[in-house]
Amino acid sequence: MFVIKCPYCGERDQTEFSCHGESHIARPENPNEVNDKEWGEYLFFRSNPKGIHYERWTHDHGCRQWFNVKRHTVTDKIIQTYTMGESKPEDNNV
Amino acid sequence: MFNRNRLISGGSIDRNKPINFKFNGQTFKGYEGDTLASALLANDVHLIGRSFKYHRPRGILTSGSEEPNALVQLNKESRTEPNARATEIELYEGLEASSQNCWPSVKYDIGALNNLFSRILPAGFYYKTFMWPPSAWMFYEYFIRRAAGLGEAPKEKNPDRYEQKFFYCDVMVVGAGVTGLTAALAAARSGANVLIVDEKPEMGGYLLSSKAKINNMDAKEWIKETLSELNSLSNVTVLNRTTATGYYDYNYITALQKVTNHIENSNSKLPRERFWRIRSKEVILAQGAFERPLVFSGNDRPGIMMASAAQVFISQYGVLPGNSITLFTNNDHAYTVAVEAISKGAKVVVIDLRSNVSNEITKLCEQNKIETYNSHAVTSTHGSKKVNAITLQELSNDKQSFVGDAVTINTDLLLMSGGWNPAVQLFSQSRGKLKYDDQISSFIPDVLVDNQYVIGTNNGNFNLKQSLIDSLNAGISAAKETGNKKDIEEFISEASEPQEFTTSEVVPYVLGSKPVTHGSKHFIDFQNDVTASDIFLAQREGYISVEHTKRYTTTGMATDQGKTSNVNALAIMSHIQKKPVGEVGHTTFRPPYVPQTFGAMAGRNVDQFFDPQRLTAVHQWHKDNGAVFEDVGQWKRPYFYPKNKENMKDAVNRECLAARNSVGILDASTLGKIDIQGPDAAKFLNLIYTNAWSKLEIGACRYGLMCNEHGMVFDDGVTTRIGENHYHMTTTSGGAARVMSWLEEFLQTEWLDMKVYCTSVTEQWTVLSICGPKSRELLASLTDENIDNTNLPYMRMRPIKVCGIEARVFRISFTGELSFEINVPARYGKFVWDKVMEAGKQYKITPYGTETMHVLRAEKGFIIVGQDTDGSATPSDLNMDWIVSKKKEDFLGKRSFVRSDTARENRKHLVGLLVNDKKTVLPEGSHIVDEANKKPPMKMSGHITSSYHSPTLGYPIAMAMLKNGKNRHGEIVLIPLMNGKVIEATVTDSVFYDKEGARQND
């Protein structure tokens, strides 16, 4: 079970959080202009990598904030946590 | 009742405290400090139970938690526990235990017939047979199931309590042998917060039973001193009887502490066990090692025991388990027990597999008059319920054949030692990587995980002094890592054991009188009855990966999870596959380290605390007034209020009619409520709901439908504009948390610039919904305000005082009747409810529950999200195109409506159904067919989502999702029931009552 560093509250047990899948999936600016395939990709298709994964978590039993986590999906090591506004960090640290 | 095998003195038992206990119905005596195993051995009881498959007699193999054989059924009735290890059960007055897996008794067991047929029951035999006739497996299985299993589950509820505890520390030390104690003391003196746990009641580990010296003191003395210092330090927590069971990511360790289950605890307020969830910054593993059995023919009889176990029984419990002892070994260390046993008056013969033993050992044997046979093997053992003799024979130089004649000697205890396996189970669970070490012929830690240390024999280091110095350094270093840098003195100067463990070659199996594959019983996994020949068979049949061998033969899958068997199995595989053990690999070690009680992990999360019951402010009233409750999520909601032994149907009938004809009252407090504020609130609602929100006046209410991004309806409710930038949203009771999280998701991740804040206010308000033609009259009597249709029209909210309490009153209706939802702060909820009930007496005000609510709304054709929808319906499917804005550029779900399948014409649509016989209430969930066959299969075209007898209309009504239903009004469809009957119904509009809405609008 992870220790997750909430960017707002500090290190807390994983059981205070929940994960909501891949992050940095932007909703199309104008959904009406994308075709069914592009819309389907936005809704459902994910990179699901064996390696570095960027994902969104919420601190449900804490500050209720959403934030990003950069984690390795084989070692399960969390490399970094960062707030929603921040840009995606590089894929370097493995 | 005297203890035949008890020594006159010695051991940590309290000879002033004799204890009576029962085993298999017979009463025995032991002492405080005994384990069940030591007490039975003291009484010369060796036959404890029967093995899993062949039902062979089995005794006590070890003295610890790795015991595979001596499992017993402990205690009786509600406190009985199957598969308890006799080696771990501390004796207490009145203890009762019995043998398992045998009938009628452990001595004469019918199941032992399996042993006779063992020749046709090799590993995996069941995969090859029981296939004829094809349907007969369950017949065979019946008998197999009854033969399998070990002990029995209790048949009554557990009367004991379990506690759980989260614990944080800087340094956790697992194992309180001398290395663990050293590390803990070093870390503690350095200033760290330290936790040290050990599974035994008495800390000190194996050296409690030895003649080792530390700092020129007896090891026992040193242990005592060290423990007393640790116990005195406020930054140290010392837990005995506590087993670290699981080692998970980020140094999360679970541990199970026996609090009272080593004593009779029926009157204790303390729990039986306490389950610790530990998060430690640094972890030091000091779990020691397990002695490895030797694989020889007939190595499983009662009276055959690990050499180290005998050492423990003699030294710690003052029990000499045999008088004419044979020690079978391949290493020096095991000679310790020979010396010890001789000093207690036993006769000892040593059979050493090695051709050459050191001069030191030779001298030791001469000094102690130990008879030795070097380069000899035990080729078979004798005795039916207990070993009484063994046959030995000299091995050739290459150990591949025998020289000389077989000799049979009498013995009443055969000890074996095949070397030592570090206890790497926890380490491996932590994702640490192992490597095979040729020196000790076993696996040792190789790559450690973060913030972890492994010390002593646990790390494959069998030199006592070096181990202790490593431990000291580990303790200091771990403390430093956590920021505790106090300099401390090195406190280990000298340490030595009489016989150090040096090296041992793992012996795949010992030559026996019969070839190992020819029906010889060279046991590897004692409990599961896996023999060396089973491993041979698995290799022959292609099950050569370690996992295949394990799963095919079941070796290592017994309750000791391979602690005694794994390395030996791998050695045989290595021998057959002709490659080094390290290349054969090893199976994955999985938690828990020892079996862990379900109840302890469940903790308090059962019975009344299984899940919170969410209760409204009026709950007690509902209870007092006989409500039957319905579980809606975690909420308890009144389902209906039966009066005078009414059944549900009658109660609902009465409640419905009261609401339609006079006035009914519903506790609607469970509805989700969200306070939305900010200049962009309207813009936000426009994106969240399918309809338009820009032009809603202050004080006006509007119904809204929420879709997910797939375009499917997922919640609904009424939202009211409270002020300029202020809205009050309601959601379904079950969907409140989901909606709140949905709103926050988009505000926090997608529309970061939007100026909106959402705050849950569900419990702030108690909501009393009064409905029916008399509801206005009733409310008017409780307020000074004018609430006529002009001042408080339909779909409007007004803040007024009700019963003197500031309230928000909403004219909204889910029943189709004139209706007022009175919202008051929860603290006044009960008060206002009582007042309304009192004032309502003259109108025969009737409380109604969720079922009546469902009927009333169904008469009006209102949907219930989650009942009439299932996550696959769009607003259009529900005939709710009217609520989907055509003008808005965007809202959540919109884009998905135009996908090819979602835009399809002939999707399933919501319709009403009226049964043609005017009396059958269709089962909710039954399906509609266009053509009914005599028997299934039949092609389905929809299903009934809601179905009730309508008390208002006097006949049944139903709602259904029907393929192309929009275009089928007036058609007759068929509903086949389970009993074969087929019901006819006519497709209609889904609004059955007051289509114009005159009643609610009035």
Place this chain on the structure above:
Amino acid sequence: MIDKIISSPLVYKEDFHANGVNLTSTEFVGKLNFRCSPDNNIILNKVKDITGINLPLKAGEVFGNNEYRIQWLGPNEWIIQCAEDKKDELIINFKSQLSGEHFSLTDISDYYLTIRLSGKNSNEILSKGTSLDLKTYICNKDMCAQTYIAKATVLIDRLSNEPMYDISVRWSYAEYLWEWLVDASYEFTE
């Protein structure tokens, strides 16, 4: 009169005492959920003007004076506690003084009920149900944290350096949490 009008699940609970564990329910006070951007200095200053205390900006901080107590809930969320009879005035004050600014102020005085836990075994009880590291969080007075106890989400506010906590829990979970705390104290009962 007032007693008959006001009720809650905790009103029916008698104070509970065991060895080193005391549970009491506290009276209703005014509780306002306040949300704004922590970067909006105008709001921060006004809050200080109105209440006399700063909005705490660090995780888990609680600031208070004789009249108000402000608990940090998140980076843009606080609870402002005041006397019940000062609440309406405070709301009016906020709304008038902060008009034009983006904030939200919501009365949640009844949303939460508060259980007070005190006594030397308080941490022992808490550690049975919360994964919070009590050596790092809420380890001194005027520190708070949102977390869970068993299956209820809670806000724990430490009132003194001796173990004394106000545990705020949603109204509908209050009965559950109270009973849970009582049951968790069983081993400390006489």
Place this chain on the structure above:
Amino acid sequence: MKYSLLNLVRNSFSYHENWQEAWSSPELKKEYDIIIVGGGGHGLGTAYYLAKEFGLKNIAVLEKGWIGGGNTGRNTTIIRSNYLWDESAALYNHAVNLWEGLSSELNYNVMFSQRGLFHLAHTVHDMQEITRRGYSNHLNGIDAEILDKEQVLKKIPYINGDGRYPIMGALLQRRGGTARHDAVAWGYARAAENLGVDIIQNCEVKGINITNGTVTGLETTRGSVKAKKVGLVPAGHSSVLANMAGFHLPINSVPLQALVSEPIKPILDCVIMSNAVHVYVSQSDKGEIVVGAGSDAYNSYSQRGSFDMIEHIMGPLVELFPIFSRLKMLRQWGGIVDVTPDRSPIIGKTPVENLFINCGWGTGGFKATPGSAHTFAETVATGEPSKMAAPFSIDRHYSGALVDEAAAAAVAH
């Protein structure tokens, strides 16, 4: 050599030294007509049916580790076919039909035990859900019985009917039950090899060779290999292989855990599932209580989940069976499951010509093994989705034609 009691007895006279390998360890050839990637039950079964039903030769199954080492050997072995939607029901029921003859067909005892499977209902909503599913099953020709509380209590001794969420009823599928998971992989492997299929273990695919949009072969840890057609059946690693072939899938790989107790004498003679109380439990022939825990919501390839999920299953288990409180957990483990948005599998073509995929079985793949393998074999053999596979295309995620088994169990109101 045929497996039978007679041969078992006969071989006992020669100390079982004459049994042959159940499957061998051949070298990887340079070229195959069809390569199946993934040596679990679904992959081995696909190869078996390709050889048996479609008479195809020159087939290989590549397995990165040991056969059956993925989800085939890590599940709770539950088998049932009482799915809601017609498309799922057809597929899973096809599987159950095949399960019923599988031991005989493969001449390997997979111990399919139709001990009956109960879906418990604890709320009004649950009752509506099981009724809807029961009726749907019934009309689809799948056995379904809707039981009331008394019937449930009578059939399941020691169950607690009056807990926090009292039992209101259950949906019973008598044909449901369990099977011996390892035996399924081993039985298919042995039968496939008898039909000439090469089973290559310890052979990991590192690349997929594609020319002009058509698959031509694979790069593996045992060298390059050409193939006319490739079928991917790599549960847990579907996205990894799809990424090699240059496309994404609507899949997240998440941990799913399970556990067993120490073995005890028979006490539970059926399979119990409860959505409201979150329990999946049965007792194995060995006597272990087998319990399925939930899946974590985060992506992971580590074959372990958070301990929290194990703890979370314990309350429900003891709540439903208070007599289990003193039993002990012997072993817990995890697998990686590929979860699709609608919890239904993906079977069919990929954007690459002659490259087919069978994945996304989520937490429910084991029960489907023979049906999945059979329908996928037809798809690979003919080059077009079989009738049963057709609704489970990747394209449904663009058109919106989901087969939403997850949504159907939705809870609200």
